[in-house]
Structure formats: structure tokens, C-alpha cells
Amino acid sequence: MSIAKGREVTISVLKFNPRAKSSKPAFVDYVLEETPGMTLFIALMKIREEYDPDLSFDFVCRAGICGSCGMIVNGKPVLGCRTLIANYPTGKLQVMPMPAFELIKDLSVNTGKWMDDMSVKVQSWIVTNKETDISKIEERVEPEVADEVFELDRCIECGICVASCGTKLMRPDFVGAVGLNRVARFELDPHDNRTAEDFYELIGDDDGIFGCMSLMACEDHCPKHLPLQNKIAYLRRRLVALR
Amino acid sequence: MKIIYCDALIIGGGLAGLRAAVAAQKKGLNAIVLSLVPVKRSHSAAAQGGMQASLGNSKMADGDNEDLHFSDTVKGSDWGCDQEVARMFVHTAPKAIRELAGWGVPWSRVKEGDREAVINAKKTTITEDADRHGLITSRDFGGTKKWRTCYTADATGHTMLFGVANEALKIEVDIRDRKESISLIHENGRCYGAIVRDLITGELEAYVSKGTCISTGGYGRIFKQTTNAVICEGTGQAIALETGIATLGNMEAIQFHPTPIVPSGILLTEGCRGDGGILRDVDGHRFMPDYEPEKKELASRDVVSRRMIEHIRNGKGVPSPYGDHIWLDISILGRAHIEKNLRDVQEICQIFNGIDPADEGKKGWAPVLPMQHYSMGGIRTKKTGESQTLKGLFSCGESACWDMHGFNRLGGNSVSETVVAGMIVGNYFADYCLSNDVEIKTATVQKFLDEQDTYIDEILAYDGAENIFKIKNTMQNLMDNKVGIFRDGVRLQEAVIELEELLVKTKHITVSSKEKIGNPELEEAYRVPRMLKLALCAAHGALARTESRGAHYREDFLKRDDANWLNRSITTWPNASDTKPTLTYEEIDIMTMELPPAFRGYGAKGMIIENELSAVRQDEVDEIVEKLEAQGKDRHAIQDALMPFDLPMNYRVTNERVGDL
Numbered sequence: 001m002s003i004a005k006g007r008e009v010t011i012s013v014l015k016f017n018p019r020a021k022s023s024k025p026a027f028v029d030y031v032l033e034e035t036p037g038m039t040l041f042i043a044l045m046k047i048r049e050e051y052d053p054d055l056s057f058d059f060v061c062r063a064g065i066c067g068s069c070g071m072i073v074n075g076k077p078v079l080g081c082r083t084l085i086a087n088y089p090t091g092k093l094q095v096m097p098m099p100a101f102e103l104i105k106d107l108s109v110n111t112g113k114w115m116d117d118m119s120v121k122v123q124s125w126i127v128t129n130k131e132t133d134i135s136k137i138e139e140r141v142e143p144e145v146a147d148e149v150f151e152l153d154r155c156i157e158c159g160i161c162v163a164s165c166g167t168k169l170m171r172p173d174f175v176g177a178v179g180l181n182r183v184a185r186f187e188l189d190p191h192d193n194r195t196a197e198d199f200y201e202l203i204g205d206d207d208g209i210f211g212c213m214s215l216m217a218c219e220d221h222c223p224k225h226l227p228l229q230n231k232i233a234y235l236r237r238r239l240v241a242l243r
Numbered sequence: 244m245k246i247i248y249c250d251a252l253i254i255g256g257g258l259a260g261l262r263a264a265v266a267a268q269k270k271g272l273n274a275i276v277l278s279l280v281p282v283k284r285s286h287s288a289a290a291q292g293g294m295q296a297s298l299g300n301s302k303m304a305d306g307d308n309e310d311l312h313f314s315d316t317v318k319g320s321d322w323g324c325d326q327e328v329a330r331m332f333v334h335t336a337p338k339a340i341r342e343l344a345g346w347g348v349p350w351s352r353v354k355e356g357d358r359e360a361v362i363n364a365k366k367t368t369i370t371e372d373a374d375r376h377g378l379i380t381s382r383d384f385g386g387t388k389k390w391r392t393c394y395t396a397d398a399t400g401h402t403m404l405f406g407v408a409n410e411a412l413k414i415e416v417d418i419r420d421r422k423e424s425i426s427l428i429h430e431n432g433r434c435y436g437a438i439v440r441d442l443i444t445g446e447l448e449a450y451v452s453k454g455t456c457i458s459t460g461g462y463g464r465i466f467k468q469t470t471n472a473v474i475c476e477g478t479g480q481a482i483a484l485e486t487g488i489a490t491l492g493n494m495e496a497i498q499f500h501p502t503p504i505v506p507s508g509i510l511l512t513e514g515c516r517g518d519g520g521i522l523r524d525v526d527g528h529r530f531m532p533d534y535e536p537e538k539k540e541l542a543s544r545d546v547v548s549r550r551m552i553e554h555i556r557n558g559k560g561v562p563s564p565y566g567d568h569i570w571l572d573i574s575i576l577g578r579a580h581i582e583k584n585l586r587d588v589q590e591i592c593q594i595f596n597g598i599d600p601a602d603e604g605k606k607g608w609a610p611v612l613p614m615q616h617y618s619m620g621g622i623r624t625k626k627t628g629e630s631q632t633l634k635g636l637f638s639c640g641e642s643a644c645w646d647m648h649g650f651n652r653l654g655g656n657s658v659s660e661t662v663v664a665g666m667i668v669g670n671y672f673a674d675y676c677l678s679n680d681v682e683i684k685t686a687t688v689q690k691f692l693d694e695q696d697t698y699i700d701e702i703l704a705y706d707g708a709e710n711i712f713k714i715k716n717t718m719q720n721l722m723d724n725k726v727g728i729f730r731d732g733v734r735l736q737e738a739v740i741e742l743e744e745l746l747v748k749t750k751h752i753t754v755s756s757k758e759k760i761g762n763p764e765l766e767e768a769y770r771v772p773r774m775l776k777l778a779l780c781a782a783h784g785a786l787a788r789t790e791s792r793g794a795h796y797r798e799d800f801l802k803r804d805d806a807n808w809l810n811r812s813i814t815t816w817p818n819a820s821d822t823k824p825t826l827t828y829e830e831i832d833i834m835t836m837e838l839p840p841a842f843r844g845y846g847a848k849g850m851i852i853e854n855e856l857s858a859v860r861q862d863e864v865d866e867i868v869e870k871l872e873a874q875g876k877d878r879h880a881i882q883d884a885l886m887p888f889d890l891p892m893n894y895r896v897t898n899e900r901v902g903d904l
Contacts, residue, residue: 019444019760036564037506037595049712053764054756058280061472063509063591065401066284082594104421104443105761112281112420116412125347125409132345134338135896138298139345140377141352147583149349150395153402157283189347 006034009091011043013055017105027094028052040073040080040095044107057107064223067158071107072096077163079223080107098163111159118175122202124182128193141190152185152231154224161218161228173207177218177228180209184231187238200239209236244689245448249275249417251676252436252452254424255479256282258400258658259640260458261407262665263672264416270673275450276411277422277439279474283408286460286472287661290400291587292514293382293392294662295655296336299900300378301353302369303390306902309333310878311388314838316653319386319543321793321803322840323496323619323649323811323831328626330837330888332647332656332663337898339662340379340393348406349395350379351584361519361576363539364529375901382584383517384654386543386845390517392655397512397587400658407662422448423478425769427455427486427636428683428691434489434636435683437482438695445760447696449688454676456628456637456668457483458661461618465778466727467719469615470503470510479642481773483622484780484816484824489633491814492623492644492829494777495784498652498794499728500616501547506565507595508614511588513654516540518584520573522551523608524559527570535845542845545651545794548613552728563610573600574607613728617641617657619648619794620781623813623829626889628668635679637672639664646811650793670891699759702768707751711767714745714752718771718778726782731799735786742782743822746775776816780824784812787826791850805840805854809833833860837886 008031016025030047041062048055060066062081069080073095074088085093101109118124132139161177168174183199186192203209212232219228251267253260256278267274276282299307312333317324344350355376357368384392395402411418424437428451436452462477463469483489501522502511516522521529522540531539534550542550551569554560560567573581573588578601581589585600592598592609600607622638623631624645630636639645640661645668647660725738749772754764790804791797809831814824833839839860842848864885871881879897889895 017758017761020758039507039595048763049716053712053754053767054758054762056761056763059473060280060284061286061289062507063289064594065398065587066280066286066288066472068280068284084594108761110421110443112284115281115283116418119409119412123413125413126345128345132342134341134345135893136341136899137901138341138379141344141349142377143352143354143380146349146352149347150351150398150402153347153349153395153405154398156288156401186347189349191345191347 006036007091009034009085009093011047012092012094013106014096015055015106016103018103034085038085040083040085040093041069043085044080056105065156067156070098070111070158070160070163072098072163077160077221079158079160082223098159100162100165100168101159111157114159115157118179119182122175122179122182126186126189126191128191139191145188145190149185149189152181152188152226155181155226156224158223160221160223164217164221166215166217167211167213171207171211174211175203175208177232179203180212180232180235181226181228184235187235196238196242200242204239209239244692245446246685246688247448247450248681249273249450249452251673252450252455253277253458254437254455255458255460255642256418256420257285257287257458257460257640258404258407258661259665260456261411262662263456263458263639263669265407265411265414266666266669267673267676268414268416270677272673272676273417275417275419277424277450278418278420279423279442281420282418283404285404286475287404287658288401289472289510290658291397291510291512292384292517293394293399293655294340294403294659295384295387295391295653296340296393296659297333297391298337298340298379298381298393299389299902300375301380301390302371303383304381307389307391308900309898310882312336312391315387316647316656317838318843319651319653320649321651321843322805322809323493323792325646326836326838327886327888328645328647330886331626331667331890332660335663335667335890335894336659338894339659339666343403343406343662344379346406346410348402350393351395353378353380364519364521364575378901382514383541384513385516385538385541385547386653392517394514396583397514397585403658403662424482426691426695427482428688429486429488429633430683430687432488433634435681438692447692449692451681451683451688453679453681454635454637454672456639456672457622457642458638458640459642461641462774462777463615463618465718465774465781466615466722468508468723470500470508471615476770476774477777478770478773480621481777483630483636484776485819486633487815487817489630489636490623491780492620492646492811493650493784494620494780494814495788495795495812496619496650496793497615497781498544498617498619499548499613500544501551501613502571502611503614504591504596505563505568505610505612509591509595510616511571511591511609511611515571515573515585515588518580519576520571521575523570523572524554525561526559527605530554530559538845543651544654546846548728549796551613561610568610568612570608571611572608574603617652619650619652620644623811627671628664629671629675635675637668637675639668650795667891667894674891699765699769702765703754703757705750705752705754707753709748709752711749711752711764711771714748715767715771715774718742718745718775722778726785728796730785730795730797732786735782738782739779739786742775742779746772746779746822749775776824780814783824783826784814788812802850802852804852805857806852809840809854833857835886836860837864837882839864
């Protein structure tokens with residue numbers, strides 16, 4: 001069995017190094033032959049190895065699990081590793097870095113720092129006054145509750161919800177669907193002792209739960225298909241009832 | 244010179260590094276974690292199927308304990324592991340998982356009543372007891388006596404990593420990402436931190452610390468076909484090797500996982516087979532029972548991978564443009580099970596191959612082929628996790644050869660090792676940092692920084708015809724072809740020679756951009772020589788080891804040779820100008836083993852060259868056990884008499900189980 005010759009595709013990448021004085025933002029076109037099952041990860045690696053060794057981008061797991069490779073393809077935020085070239089019938093892909101995050105270079109943006117800051121801001125961890133004795137039998141959790149918490153814990157903090165968010169454009173400090181989802185996750189977790197009042201302190205303002213305009217682009221683009229709008233609406237109802 | 248002082252420096256922000264950092268910070272130290280990538284994107288996140296811990300909660304796990312976990316781990320290692328370390332590990336694993344539950348990891352729980360499961364390709368009803376309801380449940384994995392692998396669907400590594408990373412943020416561990424450690428600072432046989440390159444600014448910085456812990460994962464990317472993330476290039480092991488003092492252990496011990504998907508190499512978890520999935524050949528025939536009547540698809544990974552290739556060599560592979568493969572069939576588990584417990588697997592099959600594995604019949608079968616998956620070898624350490632030869636340098640997780648895996652790791656034991664070693668080694672590491680001061684002159688630190696600065700300038704000034712990407716690809720392909728699942732002396736000798744040539748060629752390249760900021764080719768240019776050094780350690784160790792043990796399989800030496808090869812391969816790189824590692828051996832003492840060498844219970848029979856001491860020690864063990872049992876001693880007292888072990892903190896306390904109450 002052999003592989004038939006693939007079609008010619010054009011990957012157009014916005015290149016810019018904000019730290020180099022001579023660099024100006026510009027699209028660079030790379031023309032290459034499509035191979036079966038070619039993803040944007042495979043294509044960009046090929047471009048770096050064979051056409052442009054200076055092209056910067058971020059991939060880690062290349063399997064849709066680590067959330068490193070959010071980028072804008074033909075206007076939509078996607079995970080590059082899960083983007084199949086075959087799904088673009090015109091064979092033309094325009095690739096840009098995600099907005100809303102600090103640009104490092106070309107397609108590489110600083111999501112890590114943003115996510116760490118967000119995690120601290122919404123206290124994205126278990127808060128409890130109970131001491132766990134780890135040699136003793138663990139606290140029991142209803143299987144369905146564990147599953148519900150897991151459902152929300154599947155977020156990979158890729159930043160796609162932030163890059164597609166209208167509120168984030170107006171409010172630079174908005175914690176995004178990702179931040180609100182973290183709160184919803186801990187609110188469900190029986191290990192966490194925080195009350196609705198405590199969560200109000202963290203996100204009860206326009207940079208938090210009351211900032212969201214319900215444009216729903218976060219959920220439309222979430223690569224993990226998280227029920228973001230449902231959870232944001234639930235949190236808002238719960239917190240608005242407090243004041 | 245930019246110089247940053249801290250108490251405890253941790254290089255690598257995956258599960259092991261973060262858990263070690265938590266240990267240090269909780270002992271009042273100022274811990275800094277340096278990571279190539281945002282820590283929640285570490286390769287730990289890709290662990291799918293689960294974490295082994297002998298809680299014994301669910302029906303199929305009932306009666307499980309440390310003894311069974313220990314014996315499975317030792318057999319899995321093909322007696323290559325350090326049994327005392329394996330004991331330390333199995334005793335701490337239940338504590339680790341309970342700690343993580345407290346940090347919010349949403350472990351799947353036991354639900355009382357009937358549930359359907361597929362066992363040996365047949366639907367079976369399992370009835371869970373009411374007194375286990377709500378406790379952490381577990382699934383089956385290869386090479387284990389009980390269902391011991393605890394999980395959160397097939398995203399276990401992800402939820403664990405988020406749990407530990409957020410705990411680290413909570414206690415204000417100083418986490419700095421996009422920082423690459425490119426050499427270790429050391430003087431008079433002691434490590435004092437690292438020279439670090441900021442991957443955003445390109446700037447070099449010196450991190451000076453009382454102790455340094457490397458937790459940078461494996462070196463799978465020295466191979467072409469690997470499940471590993473693109474960052475798993477072994478640079479942590481390489482900078483330890485380049486000190487000329489620290490040693491690496493068992494670098495040839497490399498695991499090939501049976502079921503990465505073809506052609507992308509993305510892993511489909513062992514949980515697929517643990518939950519009842521089966522392997523089929525070109526005729527749709529389930530072939531594993533023909534080779535392994537006892538464990539079938541759930542023999543250890545080294546055995547299943549070899550049987551698959553053996554079957555393909557017998558003409559039963561499925562032809563494809565990417566070569567022959569095998570089918571993985573999980574459709575028999577039913578759509579409901581797949582969409583709950585194997586969701587990421589389903590997504591991977593759908594997105595990358597256009598297959599829905601829940602579709603019944605052939606339509607839902609996924610093409611799989613064994614590929615590189617795990618590095619058992621790494622920085623050789625003492626039981627405390629400290630390098631045997633470079634003081635103040637610790638290592639834990641996949642980057643270390645602590646050595647609980649020997650020549651083959653069991654599925655579910657790697658994420659388990661990350662957090663367990665993070666706890667144990669992390670605490671020993673913290674104790675070291677508490678009792679040792681920084682005693683190095685800034686002039687010495689400057690010397691190490693200048694060396695790296697000069698090295699990077701040298702690379703940018705190279706003016707040769709070679710291309711660093713081509714060298715890397717050549718290395719990866721030759722590792723696949725010559726240092727892979729089946730090895731022999733002829734091809735290994737070729738590999739060593741070719742790798743040496745490639746290492747020389749890395750100085751005959753040209754880096755096209757001369758920028759020091761954001762220059763991916765420059766990064767390749769300093770990483771690939773380090774990867775080649777590790778590849779040489781692996782190939783050289785594999786060539787010298789004239790036996791087959793665990794994942795190291797020599798077609799010209801088919802037997803496990805306990806008489807001559809019950810030892811660890813130790814490699815060093817004494818001079819920077821060397822093109823080959825120096826190889827020595829560390830003996831493994833049968834007479835202190837709790838479980839003397841024997842048949843594993845799977846794999847081919849009659850393939851052991853016995854060491855006469857195995858029988859002597861077995862008699863001793865039998866005698867001690869018989870005597871203590873007659874005295875009415877419990878299993879803990881008997882174990883202690885056979886092979887005592889220590890643990891830090893209160894980790895030595897007995898683990899409580901519902902079954903014991």
C-alpha cells in the first residue's frame with residue numbers, strides 16, 4: 001500500500017516578534033503537500049523543519065489533552081493539534097495567535113501566566129478546615145456527585161473561551177468562562193467548605209459572574225464541550241439571590 | 244549576572260516536581276519550580292487510565308493490599324527493581340491517593356448494587372457491597388492480581404495534575420514557566436542549582452539553591468514513534484549526565500506501549516483492555532489468548548507488545564499505508580461505557596482517525612501498534628532520591644531511576660510513582676535543604692553561566708552544511724529501527740556507531756537566524772546533542788546487556804540471565820569531549836530480597852538462567868515466614884522481618900481498609 005499524492009494547501013501564518021526591533025507583523029504563506037490525516041500540528045512542524053526554522057508556536061501533547069495550542073484558524077479559536085487540514089475544503093488556512101493573551105512570538109502566547117493569575121484570583125483549590133488523615137479511609141462521595149465534579153474538572157485551561165469572549169474585550173480583568181467554571185466546580189465539590197457568600201467575595205462583580213453578557217462563544221468553541229453557559233447561569237442565579 | 248537564590252530548586256513542573264515542591268514549601272522552605280511549559284500542560288496530564296493504589300474497595304479489588312501490589316510490581320519489573328523502593332512505594336500509594344482526594348481529585352466512586360462489566364470478552368454482572376458505596380473505585384490493568392487502578396474516566400493524569408498544581412498555587416509555591424535549565428551548577432561534588440535560559444527573553448539566569456531536584460519526565464522523544472509529548476526530550480537527565488559526576492541508571496530500559504493509535508502515536512489507554520477491550524488481527528481473530536492463555540490482553544506491557552509484533556511477523560498484521568498494524572476493539576464494551584469511562588479515547592479516535600470506537604463491529608476498531616511510551620531509566624538515586632554521586636542533586640518521577648520499575652513498569656504505576664515519589668523524595672529533599680547551606684562563590688556561579696553563554700555563541704557561529712532537524716529525525720528513526728522492541732547485537736552496534744557520528748555532526752550545522760530571542764532552531768541546536776548523549780547511553784547499555792529482561796529484549800540472547808545480569812547499568816559522561824558514555828554496573832543483591840527471582844507468571848516459560856542464590860534466599864524466606872506464622876505474627880511483622888524499610892513523615896503508619904475493619 002502506498003500513499004497517493006495529496007493536494008496543495010496554503011498555510012498563512014501571522015508572524016511577529018514583539019521583542020525584535022526589526023520585526024513587523026506580517027502574514028507569511030507556506031505551500032505544502034497535504035498528507036493523510038494531516039493536522040495543523042503536523043503541518044506547522046513540517047514548516048519549521050523544512051521551510052522556516054524561525055517559526056514559533058506551542059505544542060506539548062499534540063493530542064488535545066494539555067491545552068497548549070490554542071490559535072485562531074480562519075477566524076475561529078481552535079486547538080491546533082486537533083485541527084485536521086482535510087476539514088478545510090479550500091485548502092487555505094489563515095492562522096493567527098489567540099488574542100486576549102500576551103503575545104510571545106508568532107503563534108505563541110502566554111496563557112500560563114494568565115491562567116495562574118486567574119487560579120489565584122478565584123482561589124481555584126479546595127478550601128476546608130478539615131484535616132485529612134491520609135492513613136484512614138477516605139471521605140465517602142456519592143458516585144454521581146464525583147462524576148459531576150469530574151465533568152467540570154475536565155477543563156484544560158487552553159484559553160479558547162477567553163479568546164472568544166466579548167466581555168474580555170471590554171473588561172481586561174474578566175476571569176472568563178474558565179474562571180467561573182472553576183468556581184462552579186468547587187461549589188459542587190463536597191470536600192470544599194466554602195459557602196455562596198465566600199464565592200460572592202471572589203466573583204461577585206463585573207470582572208466575575210456579573211460581567212458575562214451571555215454571548216455564548218465560550219461554549220460554542222470549548223474543545224471539551226463543557227456546559228459553560230448553564231453553569232454560569234446557575235452561579236449567577238445563586239449569587240444574585242444573596243444581595 | 245542575574246542570580247536568584249532560593250532554598251529548594253525544583254526543575255520540572257509535572258506531578259512529581261510539583262508534589263516535591265509542595266513538600267518543601269510545607270516544611271517552611273522557599274521553593275521555586277522551573278518548567279519548560281505552563282505546569283498544567285506537563286506530560287503528566289496525558290496519563291489516561293489511572294493510578295495504582297491498593298485500597299481494595301470495589302468488589303474486584305477486595306482483599307487487595309501492599310503485599311499484592313508489591314509482588315505485582317516486582318514481577319512486572321522482571322526482578323530488575325529495587326525491592327525496598329518498591330515497598331516504600333506500595334506502602335505510600337494509598338496515602339497519596341487519599342491526600343489527592345482531599346485536594347479535590349474527583350476519583351470515580353463505588354456505587355452499591357449490580358453493574359455490568361466485560362471480563363474476558365463476556366458480559367458479567369458485578370455486585371458492589373453497600374458498605375463500599377462512595378469509596379474510591381478501581382479498574383483492571385495489565386499484570387495485576389486485583390483491580391487496583393483508580394481513575395477519573397480516562398483523564399486521570401489531568402485531574403491529578405490540576406489538583407496538585409492548584410495546591411501548589413494555594414500554598415504560594417513560586418512557579419516560573421518557560422524556563423529551561425541548561426546546566427547544573429556544582430562544586431566539590433555538590434550541586435547548587437542550575438543555569439537557566441528564559442524561553443521568552445532568551446536571557447541566561449543563575450538559580451542558586453541549597454538543594455536541586457530534577458523532575459523532568461522521560462526521554463521518549465529520542466524515538467520517532469512515541470506516545471510522549473514533544474517536550475519529553477530528556478534534558479533533565481542530560482544536564483545531570485553532563486556534570487560528569489551524576490550517574491544515570493538502566494537507560495536501555497525503555498517501555499513500548501501496546502496500543503498507541505496509528506499513525507499519530509497518540510496513546511489509547513491500557514484502560515481500554517483493562518475494561519475488557521481486546522486485540523484482533525487481520526482476520527478479526529482475538530489472538531492474545533493463543534499466546535498468553537492466563538493473562539491474555541492483560542499480561543504486562545512488554546509481553547503484550549512483543550506478542551503483537553510476533554503476530555504481525557507471522558503474517559497476521561493488518562496492512563496499511565503506514566505498515567502493518569493490529570486492531571483494538573472496545574466496541575464490545577458498549578456505547579454507554581465508552582462515553583462515560585473512555586471519552587478521551589473516543590474523541591481521539593474520532594478526531595484523528597474518523598473512527599467512532601463505540602460503533603459495533605469492525606467499523607469501530609482502532610488501528611494500533613506498539614510504540615515508545617516510558618523511560619524506566621533515569622538519574623540514578625539512593626532510596627532518598629538523592630544522586631548516588633552528586634550531593635544535593637535529587638530526582639523523582641520518570642526522570643529518576645529510583646528504581647521501582649526495573650526493566651518494565653506496570654500500567655498505573657507511573658502517575659502513582661509521580662505523587663508517591665513527590666511525597667517521599669520531596670520530604671528527604673526538603674530535609675537536605677533544611678540542613679545544608681549554600682557555600683558557593685558567585686565567581687564559580689559566573690563561570691557556569693559564562694560557559695553556557697559561550698556555548699550558545701559558539702552554536703550561532705557554527706558554519707556547516709548539516710541541518711539540526713535532519714540530525715534529530717535520523718536519530719529518532721534509527722532508535723526506532725535499531726534500539727526498539729526487538730534488539731540484536733548487530734543492529735545495536737550499528738546504532739552506537741551512527742549515533743556517535745550524529746553527535747559529531749551536531750557541531751557542523753548552521754543556525755539560520757542569529758537571534759537569541761525566540762529562535763526555535765537555536766533551541767534544537769543545543770537540545771539535540773543532549774538527546775544524542777541519552778540515545779548513546781541507551782544504545783550502549785542495550786548492546787552490552789546480553790540478556791532479555793522486561794522491556795529489554797535481545798533476539799540473540801533470549802533468556803533472562805540472573806546468573807550474570809542481575810544488575811543495573813550505570814552510565815556517566817566523564818569528559819565533555821567524549822563521544823560515548825562510560826558504562827559500569829551496580830549489583831542487585833538477591834540475599835536481601837523479599838521476593839527472590841522466579842517466573843513472572845506471564846511471557847514465555849523456561850527462559851531464565853537461574854542464579855543459584857535465588858533458591859538459597861527463597862529457602863530463607865520460606866523459613867522466616869513459616870516460623871513467624873507459627874508465632875501468630877501478622878503480615879506486617881513478617882514483612883518487616885524479611886526486608887525492613889523506612890519512610891519519612893508519618894508515611895510508615897498502617898493503611899486502613901474497609902476490608903480490615
